[in-house]
Amino acid sequence: MTDATTFAHPAGSRVRDADWLYTTTKRAMFYILVLTVVGLVGFPLLWMLISSFKTAAELYQSPPTFLPSQATIENYTELYWQSNFGFYLLNSIIVATATTVLALGIGSIAAYSLSRFDFAGLNAFAGLTLVCYMLPEVLIVIPLYSIVIWLGLADTLYALILTNTAMAMPLVLWFMRAYFRSVPRALEECAIIDGCTRFMAFRKVTLPLAVPGLVSVGMLCFNMAYNEYLFALIFTSTDTKKVLSVGLATWINQENIYSWGMLLAGAVQLTLFAMALYWIVQRSIAAGRLQGSLQGE
């Protein structure tokens, strides 16, 4: 970068110094910009963490203090002893995991068929699922409510698992179809020639090669189901059956019963949990890539 600026000039080094000052100032301003952006984005998270260690009395102080004058972990303990937070967390994990497993299980093999075959109705079905994916939840939630009651699944986690799976299905189908198409057919053809059935070839040859794709879509499914609010709000009513998104949302509106402290403690834990999950997945994807390269692919 400095090459273009160190040209021969009667003023010589004076020009170089002026340029140095210019570039350094620009650099400094850039760093200030970065710090501002990162600060603005990250401040709420920092604030959430700090506040979760304050006592209830201090949290309701106006004007608020910055650092806790008496740090305490009572918010975290109260969270589990005096509320249904534990249930919410468990329910969220159950729904998200079950949705992911079901969506991947049903969707991956269906996507495989979509990627390999051209029989009547297959492409039309794929197009249909795309349209379904564009439909807003608010549109279909009202009749779904009636369907859920009719199936006898009102106020159960099953309702949430099934509906979330159905909503995630188009994503899995399209993503994995594209992914399977990048896996050469020849591999499973060989297996079939060697005597495997189509299903065995899928399970033993194609599926293992598609694991990175499955992990990526799985992550998306898990995230979708974990964050889902509308269906959870409408299909569950008993407090112990609620998931995190609904349970905590109810608390926010009942400030006199649940303190901000407990809410913030819950929020911190959720954040850590989400971060841990992403970190684990990142690691496994990276490890998977490494393994692939070691096998000389």
Place this chain on the structure above:
Amino acid sequence: MAAYNTNQPGDRLFAYLTLTPAAFLVVLLVLVPSIVVVVNSFQSVGLGATSGPFVGFDNYQNALADSTFFMALRNTFVWVFGSVAFEMLLGLGVALMLHRSFKGRGLARVIVLTPYLLPTIVAILVWRYMFNDLVGIVNALLLQTGIISRPILWLNSPDTAMMTVILVGTWKYTPFVVIAILGILQSIPQEQYEAATIDGASQWQQFWRITLPHILPVFLLTALLRTIWAFQKFDIIYILTGGGPLDATTTLPILIYLKAFVDFDVGRAAAVAVILMIMLLILIGSYALLIRRSEEKHD
């Protein structure tokens, strides 16, 4: 893709068999409800029922004569275009910033990405606490630094509620735009910039002539996706304000929810839902046209 047919005898059965569960789920839980909603919009239906007496276009007429509907319509547009505009502009700026190499870039990227990875309820919770007019840190800081003399009511005032909601939405979803644009930025060959610098092009010219055309398709696609999702957004606004105060932040999705589950009027809710659906289709259609045109120009 295959030039030859390598289907085995059992493949047809395999294909249909493996697609049945997926088809079953999607048809029963997504397609059928959608059709029922359209049918319901022409009937008078109560909550819990799936059908009712036929009333023609009554529900639609009722919706269009309702002032709450137009308020919701206006709020929806303000919410969607406000937050998407901010997200795209800020996202572009932040992406450009994070594209440069500097010390600590990795960490900066992780922190900037975090709001999007956070569970929605956490984001809402934290901001509601911060924007609380009495004990929130935002008012405290603004008062202490003298920027304002009286606390702003943020989420509790009809005048500032929508603005606050847009702010929270922008904070949460800008990282999505950043990731998308960063991805495409990294695919621009460096030689183009170097050649331009040698030819004496300014930073601005380089941005306008090299960067922008290169990222335009992804930029537009991201804007389209953000718009579609923003249109359907329910949880952020509902948990932040419940649609209030005084319907100041009631958007169409929230209106549909309220009509169905608070007014118990499924027929009218369905009519609003169908209107929302039509708007979405028009939106998707026009964006798709725009993207196709920009791609043609690029080639």
